[in-house]
Amino acid sequence: MLPRTCSACAAGAVVLAFTETMAQPVPAQTEESREARLPPVTVTGVRASMISAQQVRRDNLGIVDAVVADDIVRLPDHSVADALQRVAGVQITRDRGEGGVVVIRGLTQMETLLNGREVFTAGTGRALDFSDIPAEMISAVHVHKTSSADQLEGGLGGTIDLRTRRPFDFAGREVALSARMVHGDLVRKAKPQVALLASDRWSLGAGGELGALVSLSHQRRAYREDQKSSGAPRACDSTSAAGTAGIPACPELVPGRKVYAPNATSETRSIGERERTGLNAVLQWRPSPALELYAEGSFAQFKTIQDSYQINASIGLNTGFQPGSVELFPGTDDVRRVTWTNVPVSVLSFARDTVDRTRQFALGGNWKPGDAWQVKSDLSHTQSFNHLFFSGPTLSATAAAFTHDVSSRVPGTSVSGTDLLDPANFTFVSSAYRVRPFEGSLTAWRIDAEHDLGMGIAESVSVGLRLARRRADNGAGLTFGDASVPGGLPAANRPDLVMPNPYGFMPGEDSTSLRDFLAGNLALARDPVALRTALGITGPLPSGGSPLSLWRFDERTYSAYVSTDLKAPRMPLDGRVGVRVVRTHEGASGFQSVPSAGGVAPLEVDSRYTDWLPSLSLRYAVEPGLALRAAAAKTITRPNFDQLSPSLSLLRNSVDPSLNQGLSGNPALEPVRAANVDLAVERYFGDTTAVLATVFWKKVDGFATTVSRDEVHDGETYRVSRPVNTSRGKVTGVELGYQQFYDGLPGAWSGLGLQANYTYVDGKTVLAGTGELPLQNLSRHSLNLIGMYEKGPVSARLAYNWRDRYFSGLTGVVGVGSLPSYVAAYGWLDASLRWRWNERVTFAVEGTNLLRTLRHSYYETQTRRQHAWLNDRQISMAVTVRLH
Known part of the structure; x- marks a missing residue:
């Protein structure tokens, strides 16, 4: 069979069909043999989720961890990304209080699948934004940390496969309805979420059996995120006080000494609503025991509507400071407190709305013409659209004095000598307008065949072929329509366009902030033409971006594989060995500057390359219940589309041709490639008790780094900056896991359970001109502790996730150099309490971010503060009704 996984367990935690005891050997039996021995047993809740996830790990020849739904219409966490963070080796960043970017073993380069098919969010990258998918649609998430020949290429760090339910997962009719109300304590609003699943199957007599399923989810969530940012540290001494071209001077704060002071504050309140809609429909037809056909369709839409109010204060051309106000952190040259004078202040109020929309349709089947053969085929088409809208007015003022104190958890800020609520002190200076679209599509067909050999070491041989065509473009590009207000417009002349800032800032934090100020009224922000007219801007809105920013791709891949399942005679050793070969044809189009003609010209580039990807997985049963695993494979991830863009911008210097500059992507970029080795003991x-340990190594080659080199274009030499494959990296780490329900405890205590995992990952890369750096978004240490209780009708869960500090990027600062930025270590606590009133109705109370965690980042050292974020504590009440 292809692949050898427990598909019934993976498809959902409601009906589980397995009765293996720990006295049996570790190598998996086939799904058919288990189903033949005992009928399905209905198991629900956290315990069922653990049993199913553990079985997925045991049954796979590779190293696969799983998160499985603990009820028919929900994962254990509100979002897919939040559920993924519970898996050893997986870390996430946060976006508006939810899980954001997912990192597997230090690498963001991964393959994302929906029911085994490639799925993505349109954009510059290739993977899915997990925020797009309502958690209620998903029955299980499989995290493949090792690779095999039959798996789709593209997962440098790993492959994440989201699984939805099918009608044949259930014994008969199944209908479930879930409703939830979610309240955010900062935004002070509650929004509803509903989910419905309806499934049934019918006997058609001689026509076999037919099943149909519809799953619908609609989520709304109000949120608020407060963010305070301190500007990058500026060098302040007698030299820097003279200023640099285009850079405001920093006064000499301490006579005869160079010190470093944050050059600004930026304080943003973002209030919004996120809306997710998901639909999944499936038909399954089994006309005979040897043939099964299916048709699937899925739709996901993720919308964010956000209003933000941002006030900024920064060092200006005429900024000074109050003598005696400067304090340093002891033993450093970093300024802890300073009062600036004559400080420019700006207030940007803006609407920021986004929408992601993804559709996927598939037809396929599974045919068993005999005991020894199995053939599978799948044809799918995926479309994705991504759009950003940004618009709003900017006000300007000057503060007599601004005090900045970065010694507290949230840096303290205050303004004196100027009333920032007085319209007479403000002028409208500009209106922002930006629109950015992305589109993408993929058509793919694959066929896989497996033949059971039943002889010698080779148990079976599998072969497969996949043809795929992916298209991607950025439409009209980034439309940048920011415009200045002619001569400025006094706010007092348009009182209808301003209002007092409607929100405080970071409640509960013991520090001052800029709370009392005028902000732009956002009533016209989503009508940019009307807003510009009201501000006296007469120019029309642009209809698109520069042609030099555009790119379009037509990518075709042809892949084939062969693999063999192995079983050693007279030894408890089995495994899989294979190779996948992939031919990629990349067609890219864009535009390039033609300085001699003063215009642009179309540009088309083709590239082709072939990858051979061998893989090997071995599993050895030392004794019943104890297994050793080893895996080795080569993996790849293709470059992002913006990196591959052929569009070339050339800037000619008519005075000194040696200063000619250029900027471009690089359609000749090759994939990032890695060699991987894993060793595990389990x-x-x-059924719910296990201790797991995995050691892994990755050697990565081909990270893209921007390099400037001389190139000849249009008869002249330009210094062109392009990404090139120069950087190498290495990742090593250890994953430890433990889980158990303590059934041996007396009475009610026997409902207690614990899941715990710890990950150590050390990842580094070498960048040209910079040297060795840690991998971005990678914490060296991370930990999950999940306390559980399930006894009778009561089920409870307390989940704590902690991650160490991580490198978030490099910032170039004039007079200082390149500074690494780090997000400090933090923990996140979620909990749920569920009560099963009867077999049909379950009530739940759930909470996320119960600690109301304050996250913060810094430049190089903790005395150089960068950002601080505060998100809602979310409390929800839910009810699930099963109507079968």
Whole structure:
């Protein structure tokens, strides 16, 4: 069979069909043999989720971790990304209080699948934004940390496969309805979420059996995120006080000494609503025991509507400071407190709305013409659209004095000598307008065949072929329509366009902030033409971006594989060995500057390359319940589309041709490639009890780094900056896991359970001209502790996730150099309490971010503050009704 996984367990945690005991050997039996021995047993809740996830790990020849739904219409967490953070080796960043970017073993380069098919969010990258998918649509998430030949290429760090339910996962009719109300304590609003699943199957007599399923989810969530940012540290001494071209001077704060002071504050309140809609429909037809056909369709839409109010204060051309106000952190040259004078202040109020929309349709089947053969085929088409809208007015003022104190958890800021609520002190200076679209599509067909050999070491041989065509473009590009207000417009002349800032800032934090100020009224922000007219801007809105920013791709891939399942005679050793070969044809189009003609010209580039990807997985049963694993494979991830863009911008210097500059992507970029080795030991003591340990190594080659080189274009030499494959990296790490329900405890205590995992990952890369750096978004240490209770009708869960500090990027600062930025270590606490009133109705109370965690980042050292974020504590009440 292809692949050898427990598909019934993976498809959902409601009906589980397995009765293996820990006395049996670790190598998996086939799904058919388990189903033949005992009928399905209905198991629900956290315990069922653990049993199913553990079985997925045991049954796979590779190293696969899983998160499985603990009820028919929900994962254990509100979002897919939040559920993924519970998996050892997986870390996430946060976006508006939810899980954001997912990192597997230090790498963001991964393959994302929906029911085994490639799925993505249109954009510059290739993977799915997990925020797009309502958690209620998903029955299980499989995280493949090792690779095999039959798996789709593209997962440098790993492959994440989201699984939805099918009608044949259930014994008969199944209908479930879930409703939830979610309240955010900062935004002070509650929004509803509903989910419905309806499935049934019918006997058609001689026509076999037919099943149909519809799953619908609609989520609304109000949120608020407060962010305070301190500007990059500026060098302040007698030299820097003279200023640099285009850079305001920094006064000499301490006579005869160079010190470093944050050059600004930026304080943003973002209030919005996120809306997710998901639909999944499936038909399954089994006309005979040997043939099964299916048709699937899925739709996901993710919308964010956000209003933001941002006030900024920064060092200006005429900024001074109050003598005696300067304090340094002891033993450093970093300024802890200073009062600036004559400080420019700006207030940007803006609407920021986004929408992602993804559709996927598939037809396929599974045919078993005999005991020894199995053939599978799948044809799918995926379309994705991504759009950003940004618009709003900017006000300007000057503060007599601005005090900045960065010694507290949230840096303290205050203004004196100027009333920032007085319209007479403000002028409208500009209106922002930006629109950015992305589109993408993929048509793919694959066929896989497996033949059971039943002889010698080779148990079976599998072959497969996949043809795919992916298209991607950025439409009209980034439309940048920011415009200045002619001569400025006094706010007092248009009182209808301003209002007092409607929100405080970071409640509960013991520090001052800029709370009392005028902000732009956003009533016209989503009508940019009307807003510009009201501000006296007469120029029309642009209809698109520069042609030099455009790119379009037509990518075709042809892949084939062969693999063999192995079983050693007279030894408890099995495995899989294979190779996948992939031919990629990249067609890219864009535009390039033609300085001699003063215009642009179309540009088309083709590239082709072939990758051979061998893989090997071995599993050895030392004794019943104890297994050793080893895996080795080569993996790849293709470059992002913006990196591959052929569009070339040339800036000619008519005075000094040696200063000619250029900027472009690089359609000749090759994939990032990695060699991977994993070793694991697994001890299973029961259906829910296991101790796991994995050691892994990755050697990565081909990270893209921007390099400037001389190139000849249009008869002249230009210094062109392009990304090139120069950087190498290495990742090593250890994953430890433990889980158990303590059934041996007396009475009610026997409902207690614990899941715990710890990950250590050390990842570094070498960048040209910079040297060795840690991998971005990678914490060296991370930990999950999940306390559980399930007894009778009560089920409870307390989940704590902690991650160490991580490198977030480099910032170039004039007079200082390149500074690394780090997000400090933080923990996140979620909990749920569920009560099963009867077999049909379950009530739940759930909470996320119960600690109302304050996250912060810094430049190089903790005395150089960068950002601080505060998100809502979310509390929800839910009810689930099963109507079968």
